[in-house]
Amino acid sequence: MADYKFLKPYTFEKKGITVKNRIVIPPMTEEMSFSNGEVTSDELRYYHMHSGGAGIFVTAVANVNALGKGFEGELSAEDDKFIPSLRKLASAMHVNGTKAILQIFSAGRMSSTAILRGQQPVSASAVKATRDNSEVPRELTEEEIEQTIKDFGQATRRAIEAGFDGVEIHGANTYLIQQFFSPHSNRRTDKWGGSVEKRMTFPLAVVDEVESIIEKYADRPFLMGYRISPEEIEDPGIRFEDTLELVDALKEKPLDYLHVSMGDVWRKSLNDKSVTTPLNLTIKKHIGDLPLIGVGDIQTPADAEKVVDEGLDFAAIGRESLREPHWVQKVIAGDEDAIRYTIAPADHEELGLYGTFWDFLITAFHSGLQLSSEPHTEENRKEFSGILDHIFGGGK
Numbered sequence: 001m002a003d004y005k006f007l008k009p010y011t012f013e014k015k016g017i018t019v020k021n022r023i024v025i026p027p028m029t030e031e032m033s034f035s036n037g038e039v040t041s042d043e044l045r046y047y048h049m050h051s052g053g054a055g056i057f058v059t060a061v062a063n064v065n066a067l068g069k070g071f072e073g074e075l076s077a078e079d080d081k082f083i084p085s086l087r088k089l090a091s092a093m094h095v096n097g098t099k100a101i102l103q104i105f106s107a108g109r110m111s112s113t114a115i116l117r118g119q120q121p122v123s124a125s126a127v128k129a130t131r132d133n134s135e136v137p138r139e140l141t142e143e144e145i146e147q148t149i150k151d152f153g154q155a156t157r158r159a160i161e162a163g164f165d166g167v168e169i170h171g172a173n174t175y176l177i178q179q180f181f182s183p184h185s186n187r188r189t190d191k192w193g194g195s196v197e198k199r200m201t202f203p204l205a206v207v208d209e210v211e212s213i214i215e216k217y218a219d220r221p222f223l224m225g226y227r228i229s230p231e232e233i234e235d236p237g238i239r240f241e242d243t244l245e246l247v248d249a250l251k252e253k254p255l256d257y258l259h260v261s262m263g264d265v266w267r268k269s270l271n272d273k274s275v276t277t278p279l280n281l282t283i284k285k286h287i288g289d290l291p292l293i294g295v296g297d298i299q300t301p302a303d304a305e306k307v308v309d310e311g312l313d314f315a316a317i318g319r320e321s322l323r324e325p326h327w328v329q330k331v332i333a334g335d336e337d338a339i340r341y342t343i344a345p346a347d348h349e350e351l352g353l354y355g356t357f358w359d360f361l362i363t364a365f366h367s368g369l370q371l372s373s374e375p376h377t378e379e380n381r382k383e384f385s386g387i388l389d390h391i392f393g394g395g396k
Contacts, residue, residue, distance in 0.1 A: 004301060005308040006315055007332065010055065012256045012291065015221040017165070019055035020097050022308055023328055026259070026295050026316040027058045027103045027168070027227075029071070030357040037063065037076020038085040044092045046352035050321055052095035053328030056314070058168050058225075058259075059089065061105045061175075064155040065148065067122050068176065069115055070107025073356050077104060077155040086162035099165040101223065104155045106148060108176030109137035109185065123179050124186035124193060124202070130234055145192060145202065148176070153209040157217050166223025169206055172261040173229055177203050181246065183236040196245050203246070207253045225293075226250060227259040230279050231270045240269055240279060247286050257291040257313070258283070265296040265307060265315075284311055299341060301331050325351060 006022040032043040051057050062075035069076070075089075076082050086102065093100035109123035112135055122144070123137035140148070152169065159167050171177035179185035180202035186193040192201050207226065214222050228246065232238040250258065260280055269275035284292050294307050295316035304315035321327060324340040331339075343351065348358045 002301070002331070002334070002336075004305050004331065006301075006304045007328075010291070010313065012223060013289075014254060014256055015223060017099070017221045017223060017256075019099050021055040021328065022314045023054040023304065024056045024293050024295075024314045024316040025050060025054045025058065025321045026261075026293070026318045027060050027170070028318055028322070029060045029074075031071060031073030031360065032355055032357050033073050033075050035072065037069075037074060037078070037082060039075065039089045042352075042354040044088055046354065046357070047089060048092040048095060049352040050325045051093045051098045051100075053326060054098055054317075054321070056099045056101060057093050058101040058103050059093075061103050061170055062086075062155065064104050064106055064151040067111075067116060067119060068106030068108075068148075068151070070105075070111045070175070071115060077102065077158050078151070080158065083158050083162050086158060086164070090163040094163075099223070100163075101166045101168050101225065102155075102159040102162075102164045103168040103170050103227070104152060104159070105170035106151075106176035108179045109134065110174055123176065124182075125188055127185050127187060129174065129185070139188075142190065142192070149202070149205050149209045152206045153213040156210045156213045160214070160217050160219075160222060164222075166225060166256065167210065168225040168227055168259060169210060170227050171203050171206075172227040172259075174232070177206060178229060178238070181242070182232055182234070182238050184232060184234040184238075196242050200246055200249055204249060204253065207250070207255065211254050223256040224254065225257040225259055226255050227261055229261045230283065233270055239271060240275070240282075244282070244286055247283055251287045251290050255290060257293055258287055259293040259316075260295070262296040265294040265298055265312075267296065280312060281310065300339075301336060322351065322353065 009018050009020055010022055011018040032040055034040055060075055062077040063069045065078045090100045109121050109129050111121040113120060121135055121137040122140050126136055126139045128134045128136045156167050181199050186199050191198060193199055210224055214224060230243045231240055260283060265280060266278045268278055280294050291313040293314040293316050294312040295318060298304055298307060298315050298317050299320045307315040317327060323343050327339060330336060
């Protein structure tokens with residue numbers, strides 16, 4: 001076995017929680033839940049099959065209230081009736097010491113009247129997204145904002161009761177928390193919008209609420225992570241300077257880690273071509289000792305080792321974990337030549353990729369994107385990278 005740094009344990013100092021290695025399976029939307037948000041047997045099988053190697057496994061998003069639902073087949077943590085279902089999921093993920101994290105979110109305007117069964121989507125302001133077929137959302141009232149913050153807290157309580165090891169607050173991928181931070185979707189003039197500082201009010205309030213629930217209900221050390229998207233391409237939109245102000249504020253909170261959602265872990269600015277340093281390295285410099293999870297086109301052991309060598313704390317292998325559920329185990333066994341870097345359609349059941357999740361992949365394939373990628377050439381490494389951010393970026 002190679003002496004990789006990413007295979008060494010890591011201890012979250014604030015909580016005293018040790019994870020067995022620096023590999024993370026990031027949140028990947030699979031749409032395998034029942035229509036009401038309960039976990040299905042296919043979903044449990046998928047999570048169980050893909051767990052056991054990585055130190056941390058983060059679920060697909062779970063909505064914190066009914067108006068937070070963003071797509072069909074989505075997990076739900078909006079009511080106590082889902083605790084038994086979530087308990088089964090946490091149990092399925094606890095293989096060979098892997099820590100299970102529930103990602104909690106509200107879709108905000110990234111939903112539709114059809115998905116919400118006749119209800120209009122909601123957001124910080126009545127401004128529709130720039131993507132095709134988006135709808136004009138309804139602006140949340142101040143009372144609804146306060147209730148939504150409480151809903152994040154109650155979803156956290158359910159995660160605690162269900163046996164998860166932590167929650168990840170989904171403040172990325174253009175969903176509701178990001179919508180409050182973005183000048184594109186947040187045009188409010190009250191305390192929830194306006195300046196960068198005011199647009200941070202909602203995200204930071206969610207963090208405070210989640211932490212207060214952890215302090216009140218957790219009977220064991222329990223992690224709290226936060227996921228961000230560092231930039232938007234909309235105009236107006238989030239720019240990297242805004243994000244650095246946000247992470248400077250987040251690092252003062254009792255967070256256990258920051259998770260940066262990007263398709264390329266070494267990506268530079270989308271908006272400022274004069275930026276020559278990868279965004280993750282600048283973010284890590286700002287947050288100091290706060291652990292950072294890097295994600296985006298990490299496929300080979302060499303890719304993961306570079307992430308840790310460059311000073312990031314964790315390497316997340318999303319798409320590659322679908323192609324190779326035993327990636328970590330094969331690295332440990334010194335069997336790297338046996339790692340799969342392709343998905344053969346005949347293997348989808350063997351990989352636990354069932355039903356709507358597999359349908360997503362097939363749809364992407366028939367749209368001209370490749371399911372397989374040979375990682376040894378730069379051209380082919382990128383073939384698989386574009387398959388539906390909606391699936392592989394926690395949903396978009």
